[in-house]
Amino acid sequence: MHEFLELDRQLFIFLNNLGSPEYDHFWKLITNKWIWVPFYGILLFILTKSFKLKSLFFIIIFVAVGITITDQLAGIFKELIKRLRPCHDPSLVGLMRPNIECxxxxxxxxxxxxxxxxxxxxLAILLKNRFGYFPYFLFIWACVVSYSRIYLGVHYPFDVGMGALVGFLLGGLFATLAKKTIYKN
Structure with a gap:
């Protein structure tokens, strides 16, 4: 396990140091949840054009519950595992780019x-038959948001990878449940 964590640490140092001050503001915007409100509005618009009102209601409920669960599970794991963020790890001082917000x-x-x-x-599962390449765009967006966390020095690659895996699995589960609910009603 120690070798794995050391590899994760080295990968973090490499990825984090790819950054430069010219791009810091961009990546801080990418990681900010509020900057994506217009994007979420576009997603909601796409959903309103793709589903009837009753189905849309269920989809919004599933998204709200799913996001809440992913967020709360992350908080639980953080307290159980207690792995320091890179920006709080004293052994990384001088090895990573400085970060003001940790x-x-x-x-x-x-x-x-x-x-x-x-x-x-x-959304990829719900919309895959309606919008061709749109699901690929959604995963590119998720990867960019996830990488921003490494760039800014607040997560190791394994933290991001595990978060992505949990989100992927829960997204699949909730999409399956949503499809059953939507097509049942």
């Missing part, structure tokens, strides 16, 4: 990655 003490696993991959998976 967040909570612990970082395993990334709630940003989990929520992004949940939404991407959920």
């Amino acid at each position: 967040g909570g003490t612990f970082g395993f696993y990334s709630a940003h990655a989990s929520s992004s991959f949940f939404l991407a998976t959920f």
Whole structure:
């Protein structure tokens, strides 16, 4: 396990140091949940054009519950695992790019990655037959949001990978449940 964590640490140092001050503001915007409100509005518009009102209601409920669960699970794991965020790890001082905003003490696993991959998976499954390449765009978006967490020094790659996996699995589960609910009514 020690070798795996050291590999994760080295990969973090490499990925984090790919950044430069010219792009810091861009990645801070990417990681900000509020910057995506117009994008969420577009997603809602697409859903309103794709589903009847009753189905849309259920979809919104499933998204709200799913995002809440992914976020709360991440908080539980952070407290159980207690893995320091890179920006709180004293052994990384001087090895990573400086970060002004670090967040909570612990970082395993990334709630940003989990929520992004949940939404991407959920919507990709529901919309895959209606919008061709759109699901690929959703996963690219989730990857960009997830990478922002490494760039900014608040998560290790394994934190992000585990968050993405949890979000992907829960997104698939919730999409299956949503499809059963939508097509039953």
